[in-house]
Amino acid sequence: MRLSRYFLPILKETPKEAEIVSHRLMLRAGMIRQQSAGIYSWLPLGLKVLRKIERIVEEEQARAGAVQLLMPTIQPADLWRESGRYDAYGKEMLRITDRHEREMLFGPTNEEMITDIFRSYVRSYKDLPLNLYHIQWKFRDEVRPRFGIMRGREFLMKDAYSFDLDQETARHAYNRMFVAYLRTFDRMGLKAIPMKADTGPIGGDLSHEFIILAETGESEVFLDKSLLEMPIPAKDTDFWSDLSPIVESWTTPYAATDEMHDEAAFGALEEDTRVSARGIEVGHIFYFGTKYSDAMGAKVATAEGTEVPVHMGSYGVGVSRLLGALIEANHDEDGIIWPKSVAPFHVGIINMRPGDDLTDPVCEDLYAKLEAAGIEVLYDDTDSRAGAKFATMDLIGLPFQVVAGPRGLKDGVLEVKDRATGEKEMLTPEATLNKLTAALTD
Amino acid sequence: MRLSRYFLPILKETPKEAEIVSHRLMLRAGMIRQQSAGIYSWLPLGLKVLRKIERIVEEEQARAGAVQLLMPTIQPADLWRESGRYDAYGKEMLRITDRHEREMLFGPTNEEMITDIFRSYVRSYKDLPLNLYHIQWKFRDEVRPRFGIMRGREFLMKDAYSFDLDQETARHAYNRMFVAYLRTFDRMGLKAIPMKADTGPIGGDLSHEFIILAETGESEVFLDKSLLEMPIPAKDTDFWSDLSPIVESWTTPYAATDEMHDEAAFGALEEDTRVSARGIEVGHIFYFGTKYSDAMGAKVATAEGTEVPVHMGSYGVGVSRLLGALIEANHDEDGIIWPKSVAPFHVGIINMRPGDDLTDPVCEDLYAKLEAAGIEVLYDDTDSRAGAKFATMDLIGLPFQVVAGPRGLKDGVLEVKDRATGEKEMLTPEATLNKLTAALTD
CATH class of the missing domain: 3.30.930.10 (Bira Bifunctional Protein; Domain 2)
Structure with missing residues (x-):
């Protein structure tokens, strides 16, 4: 699912009526x-x-x-x-x-x-x-x-x-x-x-x-x-x-x-x-x-x-x-930190610069391949600020996040983050696909 | 699904309040x-x-x-x-x-x-x-x-x-x-x-x-x-x-x-x-x-x-x-004659003599193999009368019916009926499986 076509109304402020x-x-x-x-x-x-x-x-x-x-x-x-x-x-x-x-x-x-x-x-x-x-x-x-x-x-x-x-x-x-x-x-x-x-x-x-x-x-x-x-x-x-x-x-x-x-x-x-x-x-x-x-x-x-x-x-x-x-x-x-079996999507892909010649094709390709493997992806293709994108992904708690930025991609790598442990790895798009497929399919 | 464990309360009489x-x-x-x-x-x-x-x-x-x-x-x-x-x-x-x-x-x-x-x-x-x-x-x-x-x-x-x-x-x-x-x-x-x-x-x-x-x-x-x-x-x-x-x-x-x-x-x-x-x-x-x-x-x-x-x-x-x-x-x-895409089950298997050495293993095997192929089966393993079994299958309208009787199985064949056309064929269990798999999967 492309975030630009989804309906995800994030609230910035904590609603005061919520006690728990x-x-x-x-x-x-x-x-x-x-x-x-x-x-x-x-x-x-x-x-x-x-x-x-x-x-x-x-x-x-x-x-x-x-x-x-x-x-x-x-x-x-x-x-x-x-x-x-x-x-x-x-x-x-x-x-x-x-x-x-x-x-x-x-x-x-x-x-x-x-x-x-x-x-x-x-x-x-x-x-x-x-x-x-x-x-x-x-x-x-x-x-x-x-x-x-x-x-x-x-x-x-x-x-x-x-x-x-x-x-x-x-x-x-x-x-x-x-x-x-x-x-x-x-x-x-x-x-x-x-x-x-x-x-x-x-x-x-x-x-x-x-x-x-x-x-x-x-x-x-x-x-x-x-x-x-x-x-x-x-x-x-x-x-x-x-x-x-x-x-x-x-x-x-x-x-x-x-x-x-x-x-x-x-x-x-x-x-x-x-x-x-x-x-x-x-x-x-x-x-x-x-x-x-x-x-x-x-x-x-x-x-x-x-x-x-x-x-x-x-x-x-x-x-x-x-x-x-x-x-x-x-x-x-x-x-939130969703367990895999009930996560709304399994992976969030953050495109740091939508419209960029380097980030767009890598994100689109990874998005298509993960979906083809039966993995549900929320692809942030919006032009929000980087900080807001990271905060939203942490907030909604998908098991894995993939960050595609022009700087990393100059070296051919994406950042892959495990939401539960916070662990981050720099991986090639191919290694990212393999890692996520292995982690998320039976 | 085994009919003996299902809940399918068939009515023999036509309810008079029903106008259509x-x-x-x-x-x-x-x-x-x-x-x-x-x-x-x-x-x-x-x-x-x-x-x-x-x-x-x-x-x-x-x-x-x-x-x-x-x-x-x-x-x-x-x-x-x-x-x-x-x-x-x-x-x-x-x-x-x-x-x-x-x-x-x-x-x-x-x-x-x-x-x-x-x-x-x-x-x-x-x-x-x-x-x-x-x-x-x-x-x-x-x-x-x-x-x-x-x-x-x-x-x-x-x-x-x-x-x-x-x-x-x-x-x-x-x-x-x-x-x-x-x-x-x-x-x-x-x-x-x-x-x-x-x-x-x-x-x-x-x-x-x-x-x-x-x-x-x-x-x-x-x-x-x-x-x-x-x-x-x-x-x-x-x-x-x-x-x-x-x-x-x-x-x-x-x-x-x-x-x-x-x-x-x-x-x-x-x-x-x-x-x-x-x-x-x-x-x-x-x-x-x-x-x-x-x-x-x-x-x-x-x-x-x-x-x-x-x-x-x-x-x-x-x-x-x-x-x-x-x-x-x-x-x-x-x-009813359900179109395949909305049929409650795709195939009904009728075991004509549950408990029989010939019919039981053939039915169980076909049932297991069809389900493994992603085909939904209602398996009539009950000891109702043959006439009632046929009438129920026609009434609920699954696309295909397979009848396993001791007589046919002596010759190694099952009867396969297409509910929509009424056409019947006598096929070996293997040919039955192939025919249904071809007809019901993409």
Whole structure:
């Protein structure tokens, strides 16, 4: 993409309403724009990252056997009356009346609708296990939206729902999502730790939050150091095999959020294995049994011919929130440092003197060859000042920068900078292409 | 995808509420489910097609220089007061009050918000031309939603907005979208004809509807036969060159919707060049000058340093509607016939006897090899009746079907059926793989 044809509205000044670093950097890097309290437009650079996060989530959901559909944003109130949550949900639910005075709402979550879809079509144990998910915009009318897209009102969530015949198979469904989440966050270059969560009145031990570690995280978390080195399940993990050894290895060492923290148990660990850190919740998985299937009559016939309510779980990932979490975990004083897998572009090329006989052909050639190799490039072909060009590239945080200046090119070299390490090398155009291709393709 | 792990809720009976063929077939093929009047869930098969349509639209928008962003669904009422449309829009606008009694709405279109984004960041003619677009769910509270997703309330639209310094450059922006639309619909295997549309009080000749020809189309259209053979602009068309010769060649021959039809002009054509047909509107492009930039103060500085209101156009594609239009244009009595480029899967493999020593290994091997070649396969590994399996495959309309039965495999052959022509061939597994790979990859 040529910057001269792109839309990247960089802000020079730090917007004063932004309290946390990810909010500040997203506004400054022209990734988002607030349209009203807690409601944002995703500008081109922000949308690119959002889509990359979505693709990773989708690939790992598919690997774990979840099937994607898409439920609408607007739901009828009557569905929520069946579960009893229409009144219980309170003011966070955005309630709407249509032109025929029908009561509707902008979905904050989808347990009711997915249960309705399930009961409409599925009758037999033969159709189980089933896990249906979607990635859709939700609305929660927070009293005081803040922290940019980290606590917005309109936000993008992946929510999966599992349907199983009994608790045992439901546990396997739960384990599949548990493993999928470990892989999902790892692929984004994040350190995510599953931590036991409060299951509320239903009880049981099948609820975990996935917490990203980041120095500027929203809350304190406590964990056993061994979790930091725990291996991530491989790409070829057989999701239809018994996954409980993996889940056990991840849930045995101590790990707790502030809310669930047990000072005594944590204190009993060897001192040098105790880690306290800051974290950000990006996922939550939950087995809730027959809560909705009982209330809404979602039953299946067993092999013996009796009808039983189906066992369900739900599995959320805060897709838009992850963008903020990624920045909290990956930035320095100059801006964002994107992990390769979610970077909006992989390489930024800076032409120091557009129109120059030396810089133009080298930049155009490198741009064309990188793109042909499947590497996404943002090519700064504008006539901005050099200082502004460098600052913008550091701010938007692409993994590599290539600077083409007349002086270097007289000696036949480009400057190649690694954004994460700051390391710079002077390389010929050919060596630059080889280095970047090797670093950025599999 | 193994059908045993997919969610494809086929309906045996034709739902009586469905008045048109695309609605009937989408319900029967398990592509959509109505959640309330004019509001649908996109079941897995429907979502797959929707995403393929989106990808084609995105690729062609990018080729034409449009840059993608994403505006939220919920908009503040105040923006619409600035343009005067808050009151003018009437009951089709879904109006919402949030918990703080602020007036909001579910966006039916985005002229106001994009103009707001533009005026917030863009100050100079140097940043033009600019075309920003998004693909987002819209809501129009139709009195009587009908025809399935063809006239729903919550629907997916691509809407692009161009910003130019004057009318002449705005015309070039218009032409870029005109050419992009010809390519977009052609890639979906559709015959789309641009037809002059009413420009309302603004006047001028810069508004066209793109009408898909389909026997079961919603309205009558009239055109010169030469348009049916008009060449589509090539992939390597230079969008930054003068496109007016292309646009003229497409707009000179007679073509009109019912509303704009001129019986005398049509009658003056040679009799054998007059075509009257049925059509479905799937796109609408529109130059509206400074209507919104005047009202909302979206100005840019010219090279001479004066400030002028920016010239705008808007360019819509009915993304979810296209799915219905595609089915109206491509079906027979047995079901849908997907064009390759938008088919949810390319090949359906039917294992006539899952568990059989002969059929299982051949199916598994073919399935694995096709997928490895980048061909998407729906593998029916279920133990349904043969008749039901055939009917389902015909109904969902994948371009090719492969039937693996014990009898054929005793002779070492599979049956390969072309869904569009109905032609069947008996081929060895190797010849099947070669044939499908050749037919389905570039």
